Amino acid sequence: MRRREKNIKKMLSCVAIASLLAGGTAFANGYRIPEQSVDSTAKAGANIASASSADAAYYNPAAVSFLKDGWLVEVDGTYLHLTAEKYQDSRSPLYNGRSKVEDYGLPTLFVVSPEWQNMRFGFSITTPYGLGKRWDQPFPATFANKFELRITDFNPTVTYAVTD
Numbered sequence: 001m002r003r004r005e006k007n008i009k010k011m012l013s014c015v016a017i018a019s020l021l022a023g024g025t026a027f028a029n030g031y032r033i034p035e036q037s038v039d040s041t042a043k044a045g046a047n048i049a050s051a052s053s054a055d056a057a058y059y060n061p062a063a064v065s066f067l068k069d070g071w072l073v074e075v076d077g078t079y080l081h082l083t084a085e086k087y088q089d090s091r092s093p094l095y096n097g098r099s100k101v102e103d104y105g106l107p108t109l110f111v112v113s114p115e116w117q118n119m120r121f122g123f124s125i126t127t128p129y130g131l132g133k134r135w136d137q138p139f140p141a142t143f144a145n146k147f148e149l150r151i152t153d154f155n156p157t158v159t160y161a162v163t164d
Contacts, residue, residue, distance in 0.1 A: 036108050036126045038076050054110035057122030057157050064112055064120050065161035072112040080104040082131065087140055097137035104130060115161075122157040 034040075037055035040047035051059040054072035082102040089095030106127040113121040132148030135141045 032129055033078070033080075033106065033127060033131075035078075036076075036128065037074060037110065054112045054122075055124070057110050057112050058124035058126055058155055061122060061157040061159055064122050064157065064159040065115075065118075067112060067120075069115050071114060072110075074108075074110040076108040076110075078106040078108070080106065080131070082133075085133065087135075089139070095139040097135050097140035099140075100134040100136065102132060102134070106130065118161045120159050120161075122159070124153070124155045124157075126153045126155070127151065128153055 034045045036058060037047065037053075039051065039053055039055055040059065043050070047055065048059045051063055052067065054074040056063045056067060080103070082104075084101050085099040087095075087097045087099075107125070108127070109123075109125040111123045127150070129151040130149055132146065132150075133144065134146045135144055
């Protein structure tokens, strides 16, 4: 009996630790917009290790020291069109509803300065999370008339090249 209790405690501890480690990455994932630059969109989000333009200030600041010298600027914009969602309740047609169509414009800006005494400065403005839904019908609007999440990330970076 004791051995079984120890195994259960051990298993519960492992599950608790795993949920703490994995749970942090799941927050607001339905509102996540991972591609924040043209290069990232072209590489389907696999831009972190290979960022080779001004967007390295956001994706991989350590790589900024190895970019070509001079000012690097990238301005991007993403347009998102979300179609209406239909809600049907099996209890009564009075509970049915349809969400509104949503349109979002997401601007991004990446800037990297020229090298100055082995240092480079970078700055990025991104919208890594956002989107929303609106419901006008009485039943869906009772719980979520309008829910919108908008996050704008202002990210200054400084890199220092220790060696070539």
